[in-house]
Amino acid sequence: MGRRVLGGGALTLVISDGWDCGNPEVLSDEIARLQRNSRRLIWLNPLLGSPDYEPLTRGIKAALPYIDDFMPVHNLASLSDLATHLENLSERRPERRQGGRPRASNMMTRCL
Helix, strand or coil: CHHHHHHCCEEEEEECCCCCCCCHHHHHHHHHHHHHCEEEEEEEEHHHHCCCCCCCCHHHHHHHHHCCEEEECCCHHHHHHHHHHHHCCCCCCCCCCCCCCCCCCCCCCCCC
């Protein structure tokens, strides 16, 4: 079932803080596969709403190169912004760029 849905170029939403402490190579491979099979991969991160947040954990660093849209999801305004973003998406896949997008100041974690 999953392959049939993703094979059609589904819009994929991942809701996670990216604090995965598993093997970053496995996560990177799986996120890359998910992106290839998705029309667009949107990662919604509740921590991204903090002005001090930086994507420094191994998990989010492994995923960032494959995320088309990295967006906060921490309050009602961010959900409204997500709805507006979804309404304005093109039917075409975005140009894929394989490189992380750094952000804000400093957040350290055990999973560095």
